Amino acid sequence: MLHVAVIIKLEPDFSEGNVSYNSDGTLNRAETKNILGPHSAVACNAAFYCKVRYGAQVSVGTMGPPIAESALKQAQILSDAEELNLYSDRMFAGADTLATAEVLKNGIEKMFGGNKIDIVFSGHRASDGETGQTGPQTAWKLGYTFLGNVIDFEIDLERKVVFAKRVISLQGMDTIIEEIESPLPVFITIDPSYRSIFNTVSQRLAANNFRKEASKRIEDTGQYLKILDGKKLELDPKLVGLPGSPTIVYRVEKIPRAKTNRKAEIVDPSNVNNLAPVIEKLIQISRGK
Amino acid sequence: MEQFDVAIIGGGSAGLSALKKLSDLNKSAILIEAGNSIGTKNVSGGILYSKKDPQGRIYNVEDVFGSDFTSNAPVERLIKKYLLHATSMNKIFTIDMTPLHDYKTNFAYSVLLNRLTPWFAELASESAEKHGGGIITGVHVSDIQWVDNKTIVRTNELEDFAVRSIIAADGINSEIAQITSARGKFTPEEVYFGVKVIIKLPEKIIEERFHLDSTEGSAHLFAGDITLNHVGGGFLYTNRDTLSLGAVYHYNSLLSNPVAPSQLIDELIKNPLISEYIKDEVTLRNGNEGLSKEDQLKVHLGVSKLIKTYNELRDKYFSKDNMKLIESGKFGNLEEVKSKIDSIKHDLNEKFGVQFVSNYVELEFSAKLIPDGKRCMMKKPHFKNILFIGDAAGRGIFIGPKIEGLNVGIDDAVRAAIAISRSIDSNNFDSNYLGNYYESLVNESPYTREMSMIDENYLNLFLELVKDIPMGTIDHRLSFGLQVIKNKHLRGISLRLANYLGYNRILPLIESEKTYVQIPMLLANKLGDIVNSTFVPSIPTLPDRIANLQYNDDSESHIIVNDKKSEFMKKLILLCPTKCYSLEGNDVVLQHEGCVECGTCSVGTVWKHPKGEKGIRYRYG
Ligand SMILES: Cc1cc2nc3c(=O)[nH]c(=O)nc-3n(C[C@H](O)[C@H](O)[C@H](O)COP(=O)(O)OP(=O)(O)OC[C@H]3O[C@@H](n4cnc5c(N)ncnc54)[C@H](O)[C@@H]3O)c2cc1C
Numbered sequence: 001m002l003h004v005a006v007i008i009k010l011e012p013d014f015s016e017g018n019v020s021y022n023s024d025g026t027l028n029r030a031e032t033k034n035i036l037g038p039h040s041a042v043a044c045n046a047a048f049y050c051k052v053r054y055g056a057q058v059s060v061g062t063m064g065p066p067i068a069e070s071a072l073k074q075a076q077i078l079s080d081a082e083e084l085n086l087y088s089d090r091m092f093a094g095a096d097t098l099a100t101a102e103v104l105k106n107g108i109e110k111m112f113g114g115n116k117i118d119i120v121f122s123g124h125r126a127s128d129g130e131t132g133q134t135g136p137q138t139a140w141k142l143g144y145t146f147l148g149n150v151i152d153f154e155i156d157l158e159r160k161v162v163f164a165k166r167v168i169s170l171q172g173m174d175t176i177i178e179e180i181e182s183p184l185p186v187f188i189t190i191d192p193s194y195r196s197i198f199n200t201v202s203q204r205l206a207a208n209n210f211r212k213e214a215s216k217r218i219e220d221t222g223q224y225l226k227i228l229d230g231k232k233l234e235l236d237p238k239l240v241g242l243p244g245s246p247t248i249v250y251r252v253e254k255i256p257r258a259k260t261n262r263k264a265e266i267v268d269p270s271n272v273n274n275l276a277p278v279i280e281k282l283i284q285i286s287r288g289k
Numbered sequence: 290m291e292q293f294d295v296a297i298i299g300g301g302s303a304g305l306s307a308l309k310k311l312s313d314l315n316k317s318a319i320l321i322e323a324g325n326s327i328g329t330k331n332v333s334g335g336i337l338y339s340k341k342d343p344q345g346r347i348y349n350v351e352d353v354f355g356s357d358f359t360s361n362a363p364v365e366r367l368i369k370k371y372l373l374h375a376t377s378m379n380k381i382f383t384i385d386m387t388p389l390h391d392y393k394t395n396f397a398y399s400v401l402l403n404r405l406t407p408w409f410a411e412l413a414s415e416s417a418e419k420h421g422g423g424i425i426t427g428v429h430v431s432d433i434q435w436v437d438n439k440t441i442v443r444t445n446e447l448e449d450f451a452v453r454s455i456i457a458a459d460g461i462n463s464e465i466a467q468i469t470s471a472r473g474k475f476t477p478e479e480v481y482f483g484v485k486v487i488i489k490l491p492e493k494i495i496e497e498r499f500h501l502d503s504t505e506g507s508a509h510l511f512a513g514d515i516t517l518n519h520v521g522g523g524f525l526y527t528n529r530d531t532l533s534l535g536a537v538y539h540y541n542s543l544l545s546n547p548v549a550p551s552q553l554i555d556e557l558i559k560n561p562l563i564s565e566y567i568k569d570e571v572t573l574r575n576g577n578e579g580l581s582k583e584d585q586l587k588v589h590l591g592v593s594k595l596i597k598t599y600n601e602l603r604d605k606y607f608s609k610d611n612m613k614l615i616e617s618g619k620f621g622n623l624e625e626v627k628s629k630i631d632s633i634k635h636d637l638n639e640k641f642g643v644q645f646v647s648n649y650v651e652l653e654f655s656a657k658l659i660p661d662g663k664r665c666m667m668k669k670p671h672f673k674n675i676l677f678i679g680d681a682a683g684r685g686i687f688i689g690p691k692i693e694g695l696n697v698g699i700d701d702a703v704r705a706a707i708a709i710s711r712s713i714d715s716n717n718f719d720s721n722y723l724g725n726y727y728e729s730l731v732n733e734s735p736y737t738r739e740m741s742m743i744d745e746n747y748l749n750l751f752l753e754l755v756k757d758i759p760m761g762t763i764d765h766r767l768s769f770g771l772q773v774i775k776n777k778h779l780r781g782i783s784l785r786l787a788n789y790l791g792y793n794r795i796l797p798l799i800e801s802e803k804t805y806v807q808i809p810m811l812l813a814n815k816l817g818d819i820v821n822s823t824f825v826p827s828i829p830t831l832p833d834r835i836a837n838l839q840y841n842d843d844s845e846s847h848i849i850v851n852d853k854k855s856e857f858m859k860k861l862i863l864l865c866p867t868k869c870y871s872l873e874g875n876d877v878v879l880q881h882e883g884c885v886e887c888g889t890c891s892v893g894t895v896w897k898h899p900k901g902e903k904g905i906r907y908r909y910g
């Protein structure tokens with residue numbers, strides 16, 4: 001049986017009407033609605049693919065405050081997870097990526113009663129100021145092979161290997177697609193362009209069944225949810241939260257609001273005649289004028 | 290290659306019934322539907338009938354989806370009244386045809402297919418999953434091949450798979466029929482063209498206006514000048530909180546006197562009786578001309594929000610669930626809700642100059658061909674190991690005011706399921722064993738008889754209903770007919786003669802401009818009451834109607850015109866309901882993006898459904 005984990009992140013919903021800022025211009029986390037991050041959602045899709053194709057069992061984990069439960073629920077709809085884990089403890093506060101990775105590592109090791117996880121998926125990065133390091137650091141702590149920017153993968157269950165395609169884009173060079181084979185276990189960060197493709201009848205039927213199962217499961221998320229604190233995770237307080245974070249933020253630069261240098265004209269769309277000049281302008285722009 | 294016992298192609302009412310029945314017979318079947326979800330491609334009028342017939346078994350919707358269908362299914366209203374309105378300008382003569390509607394009927398509900406078929410799908414897939422089957426949406430079957438004793442299904446989206454049998458439930462424009470050459474394309478002589486709009490009207494207003502209780506509904510048929518001189522007529526069915534207003538015309542009649550389908554709808558709407566039926570209080574905003582453009586836009590957005598709140602609250606207040614507003618704790622009683630609505634209305638009017646006027650609201654425009662079974666049902670509704678059901682088999686009852694396709698497709702579906710189940714049990718899918726057996730089952734269906742010969746009792750009932758109308762005084766040319774109608778003996782003889790001659794010979798007599806246009810107009814003129822409308826409805830233009838539809842565009846066209854210069858294609862410039870055809874020089878060119886997949890152009894084109902998930906997505910159907 002293939003065991004798959006997804007590490008997700010609860011992120012502020014930056015869409016209009018949901019985001020809220022403090023008077024000093026910083027994000028007001030308490031007031032801003034939180035959702036499952038779009039990159040995390042793609043990672044959930046990859047886990048769901050493993051479920052449909054290889055009958056995998058899925059466990060989702062996240063570090064965050066108790067409100068992170070809603071993101072776990074969203075992750076369960078997408079991945080039909082059999083297990084949801086919330087790593088929540090005051091002692092985790094102020095964690096940088098390394099301290100976060102420590103929590104996640106212990107969390108992953110405890111999934112499915114300590115049954116070894118074959119693949120850990122995480123999003124490419126988070127959209128609220130994370131630098132894409134949590135994934136690689138967690139992989140390193142777990143001692144798993146790390147595969148970044150994966151756009152496609154297949155698994156050979158018998159040989160216990162994964163074949164993956166990853167995109168490598170370097171500035172000034174053509175984008176390369178690298179094909180790699182690696183023994184399990186692996187830690188995969190999924191590229192945002194990843195799409196699960198189910199192209200046989202049985203896969204489609206299985207996907208439908210699992211989706212149905214997922215929508216039943218979320219009716220009672222509590223049944224699947226485990227809340228683990230530092231103690232239950234058997235974490236060393238020196239390695240988590242602020243004490244475990246070597247990153248020192250010595251000053252936060254307020255990003256000055258960019259001056260608008262665009263001129264905007266409001267066009268009333270209810271009168272079709274107003275659109276003619278817009279189209280003319282668009283044509284001019286497309287011609288490079 | 291994966292292999293399955295049965296593939297059902299098409300997830301309309303017929304295909305879903307086949308899946309449910311096969312699964313209930315403990316057989317494993319998969320259903321492939323091109324639409325991105327069930328219900329987005331299906332259009333009906335529509336009244337779903339449950340029927341009985343002393344001369345043979347009919348398989349009804351409740352036989353397939355459970356005896357609690359009437360209490361559980363998302364149906365609209367139980368049709369209790371059935372009225373025929375003859376129209377001529379503002380004169381209307383109404384005949385109560387309820388006995389015709391009740392004839393051989395257990396019950397009949399108005400339905401919206403995008404509300405009903407997802408419910409069918411839920412039950413069918415639940416049953417199917419127990420046997421390893423299920424429903425796959427967003428997949429378009431593009432070919433069927435027989436290779437090495439295997440039947441291979443090819444799609445645009447999935448790997449090929451093999452099946453032992455197929456139920457083709459892919460509708461009137463069946464590609465399976467074309468691919469296999471099981472039948473030719475239906476000709477304009479064989480089909481009707483249907484066009485429809487869904488109109489929003491709050492629940493309680495419907496009940497008050499049509500004198501209905503909270504579950505009851507009525508059906509209204511129209512003939513006369515509203516047809517613009519075509520063979521066919523209009524219909525208006527009450528749904529729960531909408532009305533289905535449409536028209537069906539013999540395609541040949543439209544070809545000989547082409548008219549834009551949306552104009553046929555407009556003609557209905559302009560009729561004073563209909564405009565009074567659909568009338569609602571609608572907001573009309575002013576332009577805020579005095580303000581700067583920026584402020585105008587701000588006001589515009591603010592007013593939009595307020596109007597939305599107003600409409601939502603008003604719809605809830607006028608719905609049968611209005612007590613939920615009280616239960617939610619937001620309001621103490623209905624009076625409070627009413628005064629809240631009035632206060633928003635007052636604000637909108639006083640502060641923003643919004644007026645409240647009589648008009649109506651269209652929600653969806655749709656169109657589709659309908660098979661006239663008496664002209665086009667497949668005599669041999671099978672080919673090799675494929676069984677055709679419903680519209681795909683050209684099976685539908687079209688007699689006078691009667692349009693029945695949904696119930697016929699369900700009856701076919703059960704018969705196909707029984708035949709295939711027997712083949713699975715005996716491991717014999719030979720066309721002689723499977724196909725011929727299905728054919729015999731279909732021939733036993735009372736519906737097949739109804740499509741083959743005139744039902745004397747039905748016609749008698751009709752004639753009884755009209756016998757007291759003093760038609761002879763209206764037009765002496767009708768006196769002979771009247772003598773026949775009044776005299777039971779003569780009636781019997783002429784009916785027997787008619788059946789002896791066969792449907793084909795007498796159709797031109799029954800289905801003519803005379804019966805659908807001239808006689809109704811005469812009746813209305815001479816005997817009708819004057820009905821005046823209290824407002825002039827402002828009717829959306831066709832571009833407005835199209836803009837309101839939802840599509841998932843495919844860059845590649847699913848239709849290829851055979852002969853760009855043909856007279857037939859030139860007529861399509863007017864007849865295509867969404868104006869996909871236009872003239873460039875001497876050539877008729879197609880812009881497929883607005884296509885609603887009605888099939889009207891199919892005779893002159895290589896016509897396929899769009900690929901999986903692509904094309905029109907109806908929200909009501
Ligand atoms: C205006 C109008 C009024 C009507 N009024 C009534 C009425 O009052 N009462 C009544 O009983 N009947 C009425 N009918 C007829 C009735 O609606 C039809 O007979 C019925 O909907 C047909 O059902 P079906 O399942 O056979 O076909 P459809 O509903 O057409 O379903 C066919 C399905 O197959 C899918 N499909 C097609 N090709 C493929 C492919 N290659 N691969 C995968 N999927 C495919 C389509 O997407 C579609 O979902 C009316 C019809 C119209 C248009």
Ligand code: SF4
Binds near residue numbers: 869
């Ligand atoms: S292009 Fe053909 S099928 Fe499409 S809407 Fe027009 S007539 Fe109907």
